[in-house]
Amino acid sequence: MANLSIRSLGKTYPGGVSAVRDVDIKIQDGEFIVLVGPSGCGKSTILRMIAGLETITTGDLDIDGRRVNDLEPGDRDIAMVFQNYALYPHMTVRANMEYGLKNEGLPKDEIAERIAEASRTLRLSDYLDRKPRQLSGGQRQRVAMGRAIVRKPKVFLFDEPLSNLDAKLRTQLRAELKALHARLNGTFIYVTHDQVEAMSLADRIVIMSEGKIEQIGTPMDLYLRPATRFVAEFIGTPAMNFIDATVGSDGHSLQIGEQMIAADAPIHAPAGTLVSVGVRPEHLHRGQDHAMHVKLKTGFVEQLGADTIVHGEASTNGTASPLGVRLQGVHMPEPGSELQLGAALSDLHFFDTASGQRLNT
Amino acid sequence: MQKRVVYRSKLLPYLLVAPQIAITLIFFFWPSYQALESSFYVEDAFGFSRNWVGMQNYAELFADPGYLRSFRTTLIFSVSVAALTMSISLGLAVAANRVIRAATAYRTLLIWPYAVAPALAGVIWYFLMNPSLGIVAYWLKALGVNWNHYVNGDQALLLVIVAAAWKQISYNFLFFLAGLQSIPKSLIEAAAIDRASPARRFWTIVFPLLTPTTFFLLVINLVYAFFDTFALIHATTEGGPVDATSILVYRVYSTGFVGQDYGSSAAQSVVLMALVVGMTFIQFRYIERKVNY
Secondary structure (H helix, E strand, O other): OOOEEEEEEEEEOOOOOEEEEEEEEEEOOOOEEEEEOOOOOOHHHHHHHHHOOOOOOEEEEEEOOEEOOOOOHHHOOEEEEOOOOOOOOOOOHHHHHHHHHHHHOOOHHHHHHHHHHHHHHOOOHHHOOOOHHHOOHHHHHHHHHHHHHOOOOOEEEEEOOOOOOOHHHHHHHHHHHHHHHHHHOOEEEEEEOOHHHHHHHOOEEEEEEOOEEEEEEOHHHHHHOOOEHHHHHHOOOOOOEEEEEEEOOOOOEEEEOOEEEEOOOOOOOOOOOEEEEEEOHHHOEEOOOOOEEEEEEEEEEEEOOOEEEEEEEEOOOOOOEEEEEEEEOOOOOOOOOEEEEEEOHHHOEEEEOOOOEEOOO | OOOOOOOOOOHHHHHHHHHHHHHHHHHHHHHHHHHHHHOOEEEOOOOOOEEEOOOHHHHHHHHOHHHHHHHHHHHHHHHHHHHHHHHHHHHHHHHHHHOOOOHHHHHHHHHHHHHOOHHHHHHHHHHHOOOOOOHHHHHHHHOOOOOOOOOOHHHHHHHHHHHHHHHHHHHHHHHHHHHHHOOOHHHHHHHHHOOOOHHHHHHHHHHHHOHHHHHHHHHHHHHHHHHHOHHHHHHOOOOOOOOOOOOHHHHHHHHHHHOOOHHHHHHHHHHHHHHHHHHHHHHHHHHHHHHOO
16 A cells, blocks of 8 residues: 655666656556556556666656655566466466565465465465466456465566456456455556556556656546647547648638537647547537538448448548447448448547547637 | 277288387397396407306496495586576577567577587587686686686586586577577566566466476486486596596496496496486486376
């Protein structure tokens, strides 16, 4: 149970490759933080710096107010779950979980008690004498978690722990992980490239791109008010649609093709600025009576049962751009046919095309 | 379902394996049979006549204290060679595995001795240790050790052990390095997070995971020490002084080609053959099961 303070953290590899720049995160005790971003964005590097597996080039890392930059991994009071589980293959499940406790020099009965408790929690009691290779992927993942929780660390670190599992198991373990967090009330820092995982697990999400933080916020902050176009595209499936526009001469309206939309709040950009108007596929609806409307030329249709996702091209506003819409229920639009769609003003996101920054507050 | 290649002609597959079969038959089975056959005869030195004596050659062998001493020498020799080679090469491999810059250059340098022929390896050490002109012998003298492997049997044995081990280090090093590199880095990292010191990490994680490699090398090294060291011993001590470095394979040679007692020599080679077959069988059959995790 601990809070973490990460101040202007940076990592530069020998040879000058900068993996992480100017990262500031304050993590509260008991928080579930998810670092998310595309591969190579530096999220794993940050996690490994917190663990002590990578040296910190610049900045400070405090755990519970104590600077730990120069401490060995074993002295930081953290536990980590690896992507490939990193179970010791020559040891039984019990020995895997005992290893860290023995190194700490805990008394035998204390060790036995902690292992009994953890294996009950993780439903591993029947497998304690098996070797990791005799277990399924999900079971191995639970052993890796068991090895972390018996240590009773201040901070739990997870490095894409579910990415080696199949989709169904992943959903199941996601729920177990969330329940585990509630029970342990520990500080969790979790790295993933899967935005669905991030959304469903996190108290707060740190979304990263190219070594820098794009936005920190609750999942709904990120969904409803993405700070940059990158965040807007990354969060939500199918991804947000973007339509080109320019800021009108009055500074209050947007010109989209032949269509003029009056924004409900001032747009913080001079007239003539190129703007990307973002609208999520689920916020487009059929019909004429919407603030912004667009015609979709139907292309590929995904029939998912509960929803129908229609991909195609936005055709009427002068510029042709790819567009997707999520319609509730079953629809069967003819390929090549046109759908009249629209969105409410409050569902539109405006981004500066050049900088990617959000313009409407 | 196993995929099988189907030949239209029935003869072709046999034709294709024929060279291999022929080589094995001519160069392995035929001499082996000859050895087995002559071990039951006593033959005169010029090959004019021979008499069937049954198991007499074997009986005499095991009554001969010299032969039994060769057994002991072979045991000391092979175990020492294996232990020395493996510990040094494991140390080198661990060190080389940590080197990041110029790693390939280090590795190449460490692999070079393998290109040296056994006899040459022996001669190199023979000169280094030569009591009158060897540099190492000179250093040893400075340290107060009176080195003379011409008269001191224990020192002669030590010399061939060192030379044989040195020759084999490169080979072992290569396998240990490959073994170390196949251990996922995350295991070591997990152990570091689990508060294991570097030494403890090595002995509780790395070393157990190397057991398949270690076991393989143990077999290879023992077989090497049993057979491939003949040239080395022949070029340096010639089995002497007296009998001190006559390992079993050297004795086969000295009894047969020097002593011209072909029957006994044949019997010895049959014993040696049985020994190695037995050893390999036991090792792979029983010990490998334990090291497999």
